[in-house]
Amino acid sequence: MRINPSLQQLSAFLRLARAGSFSEAARQSGVSQPALSRMVQQMEEAIGARLFDRTTRSVALTPAGQDLLPIAERLVAEFDRSFSELARFIEGRRGRVAVAALPSIAAVLLPPAIARYRQGHAEVEVAVLDGLSGSVLDAVTEGRADIGLTIRPGPQTVLSYRPLVSDEFGLVCRPGEALAGEDSPLPWSVFEGRPFVAMAPGSSVRQMTDAAFLQAGLAIPPLYGCAFLGTTGHLVASGLGITALPRLTMPLLGRIDLVWRRLERPVMRRQIGVVTQPRRSLSPAAQAFLAVLEEQARMQG
Structure with a gap:
């Protein structure tokens, strides 16, 4: 029955x-x-x-x-x-939001955004997956992340992209270096004849510095090829060379005394944006987080 x-x-x-x-x-x-x-x-x-x-x-x-x-x-x-x-x-008050991000964005932009978001969404779990640009794109493509924060992907990508924040490159050196006292923007040619501490191939920073040297017509041999920004910072702090990094990466170098100076000819800016799956709807919680993130990016300039 x-x-x-x-x-x-x-x-x-x-x-x-x-x-x-x-x-x-x-x-x-x-x-x-x-x-x-x-x-x-x-x-x-x-x-x-x-x-x-x-x-x-x-x-x-x-x-x-x-x-x-x-x-x-x-x-x-x-x-x-x-x-x-x-x-x-x-209503976006329950759920899970997974964000894949470049380490600099995960360390600088995400913490204040998450803190503000949790004020109104305390029951939502926020997961952060930090990694290089390729791993960020893979996480979004494979569905492990709802939102990715990285540089603009190549034309072959199937992901949607919209700009979020512009991150300008500058020279990084020890305070005692002659270059540290320069107030005006420095040309990329200052790296000629000086040891250049490079990031690992495949990183968004390395892609940008390689592009800058190519635009400037320079052949600068990369040294070390560091996978982590902290390693790069300590090599520079130890006097083993100088480097070029986006401004947002500076907090990741640790508590070491380094100087950041603007670079020009060319001016290089790393455009960080939001990548999502175009055919996958974001959950209400993820939509609310994205709104807070975009507002935080505007506040931080």
Whole structure:
């Protein structure tokens, strides 16, 4: 025997069982007494048992009704709880947001954005996947990240991209270097004849410095090829060379004394943007996070 009452019928049953009268239960339900009576009758027919003993002034549960009562309470409560959870998800107050980002963005832009976001979305889990540009794109493409923060991908990508923040390149050296005292922007030709501490091939920084040297018509041999910005900073701080880095990467170099000076001819700016899957809708929580992130990027310039 398959019993399949509707949620409306279960709710009507509960109101009548609690109120003890058709008039009060109908008032609480916002329906007429005949309409409530029909719902209860339809439910009794669906179940195949009488649920209420009726008198002229009141109703009382039959043994079948008493057995149904905890079942109906559990089902209606679970329905209400589930759709309350769904409403919180749709409002962006529940869920998970995974953000893949370049290490400099993960360290500089994301912390204040996450702090502001959590003020209104404390129950949303935010996961940060930091890595080089290729791994950021892979994370978004494979669905491990909702949002990626990296340089503009190549024309072969299937991902959507929109600019977020511009990160200018500058020369990085020790304070005691003669170049450190220059107030005017320096040309990229200053790297000629000086050891150049380079980032690893494949990193967004290395791609940009290689492009800058090519535009300037320079052949600067890269040294070391560091995978981590902290390593680059310590090599420069140890007097093993100078380097060129975007301004947003400076906090990642650690607590070492280094100087950043603007570079020109050419002026190089790393355009950091948001990458997403064009055919995959962002969750409400991810949409809300993206709005906070974009506002934070405007605030940080």
